[in-house]
Amino acid sequence: MNKIFKIFLSVFGASGVLIIEGGKVVDLALEISALAGEKASKRELNSLLKRASAGDREAFGKLIQRFEHRALTLAFTFSGSVADAEEIAQEAFIRLYKYLPRLKDERKFTHWFYRVIVNAAKDFLRKKRHRPVSLEALAGKEAFEAKGSLTPDKALLEREAHQMLFEALAGLTPKEKSAIILRDLQGLKTKEVAAVLRMGESTVRSHLARGRKKIKDFLVKAYKEE
Amino acid sequence: MDCKKMESSLALYAEGDLGEAEAERVKSHLRNCPECRSLLKEYEKSETTLKDLHQSALSQINPPEIAPKVLARISQMRPGHLVIDWRYWLAAGIAAILILSVIYFTRGFERENLAPSQESLIATRPAPSISEEEQIASLKVSETPEPTLLPSAPEPRTIKMVFYTPKYRIIWLFKESPKVSLN
Numbered sequence: 001m002n003k004i005f006k007i008f009l010s011v012f013g014a015s016g017v018l019i020i021e022g023g024k025v026v027d028l029a030l031e032i033s034a035l036a037g038e039k040a041s042k043r044e045l046n047s048l049l050k051r052a053s054a055g056d057r058e059a060f061g062k063l064i065q066r067f068e069h070r071a072l073t074l075a076f077t078f079s080g081s082v083a084d085a086e087e088i089a090q091e092a093f094i095r096l097y098k099y100l101p102r103l104k105d106e107r108k109f110t111h112w113f114y115r116v117i118v119n120a121a122k123d124f125l126r127k128k129r130h131r132p133v134s135l136e137a138l139a140g141k142e143a144f145e146a147k148g149s150l151t152p153d154k155a156l157l158e159r160e161a162h163q164m165l166f167e168a169l170a171g172l173t174p175k176e177k178s179a180i181i182l183r184d185l186q187g188l189k190t191k192e193v194a195a196v197l198r199m200g201e202s203t204v205r206s207h208l209a210r211g212r213k214k215i216k217d218f219l220v221k222a223y224k225e226e
Numbered sequence: 227m228d229c230k231k232m233e234s235s236l237a238l239y240a241e242g243d244l245g246e247a248e249a250e251r252v253k254s255h256l257r258n259c260p261e262c263r264s265l266l267k268e269y270e271k272s273e274t275t276l277k278d279l280h281q282s283a284l285s286q287i288n289p290p291e292i293a294p295k296v297l298a299r300i301s302q303m304r305p306g307h308l309v310i311d312w313r314y315w316l317a318a319g320i321a322a323i324l325i326l327s328v329i330y331f332t333r334g335f336e337r338e339n340l341a342p343s344q345e346s347l348i349a350t351r352p353a354p355s356i357s358e359e360e361q362i363a364s365l366k367v368s369e370t371p372e373p374t375l376l377p378s379a380p381e382p383r384t385i386k387m388v389f390y391t392p393k394y395r396i397i398w399l400f401k402e403s404p405k406v407s408l409n
Contacts, residue, residue: 057297057300057301060297060300061293061297064292064293064296064297065293068289068291068292068293069289071292072289072290072292073284073289076283076284076287076289077280077283077284082287082288082289082290085289086290086292089292090292090295090296090299093292093296094296094299094300097296097300161278161279161282161283162279162282162283162286164279165276165279165280165282165283166283168276168279183241183243184241184273184276184277185276185277185280190243205238205243206234208237208238208241208243209234209235209237209238210234212237212238212240212241212269212272212273213233213234213237215272215276216237216268216269216272219271219272219275219276220268220272
């Protein structure tokens with residue numbers, strides 16, 4: 001029987017199409033379970049947030065585990081150093097713990113989380129600014145020492161790539177850097193970047209346009225010289 | 227559209243950050259401008275390179291576990307740690323200033339309720355230990371204020387407020403003809 005039924009479903013806040021024709025039903029069943037999984041994950045996060053803001057440290061520990069990788073990669077992108085990223089991420093989570101009771105809307109947690117990391121990174125780098133920093137430190141030398149399995153040539157190539165990334169970002173203003181990192185490297189939408197950085201979308205776009213021009217000019221020059 | 231002005235639009239167009247109308251304008255310009263098409267390619271390449279460099283850098287690091295360290299630092303924080311936003315401090319400061327202002331300006335405030343007739347009564351309190359300059363001469367009970375109203379106007383009830391500081395002496399006239407005079 002080749003019957004096709006089109007049913008528009010509102011399951012777990014999403015719409016779908018059910019077509020009964022052999023394996024098509026299986027696809028939809030998987031889609032429902034994926035949506036259900038996403039919803040369960042959100043429910044779990046809301047529960048953790050509620051418990052953590054009430055002072056439940058076990059819940060806050062689980063929250064850290066859930067977000068620490070994201071925090072560390074974002075902090076690393078700002079600072080260029082694993083050691084600095086660890087300090088920044090720790091400070092950010094301490095601030096989160098202090099201010100979590102003030103979070104009224106759990107849906108805004110992700111924006112808030114990013115904002116805390118960005119501000120912690122800016123504060124850390126501002127304090128560090130006047131300390132002399134070698135290019136090696138900028139390139140995250142210890143990041144490569146942590147992974148000792150690279151062959152010397154590959155390590156050199158990787159290190160140059162690493163160095164080039166952070167040199168490209170170093171030429172940006174703090175606002176341009178934040179916009180570029182959140183939008184281009186972290187994958188947030190422009191609207192989300194605007195919410196995180198507390199600026200208008202057109203302002204974010206201006207920073208993105210200027211930042212991208214600087215990066216483009218740097219990379220074009222760097223690759224021409226090679 | 228001018229090619230010079232196009233560059234910032236191209237930087238946004240390369241990553242889909244332009245609005246629909248603006249994107250259409252850029253697309254239309256690109257059809258007829260090989261330089262801008264070349265520039266767009268540079269932007270697209272640069273973005274791809276940046277992302278590749280970023281992924282490469284991330285793949286080389288061993289992110290440490292920070293949960294135990296953070297929880298250890300939190301356990302050292304004093305319990306019931308209260309974080310007060312600077313706005314609360316500002317509001318508390320303004321409220322304190324307002325309360326102090328009200329207390330200051332009403333200090334020595336005296337309210338008098340005059341008799342319904344033409345008499346004006348002034349109830350004076352014994353002044354606190356203040357200098358002579360600061361003492362306000364009180365009207366005699368029997369004295370009647372000079373009529374300041376038109377003959378046809380009804381007699382006002384007068385409430386006189388006397389402050390001990392000479393700067394503020396305000397007389398309110400209530401009821402039928404509100405009139406304010408400032409001595």
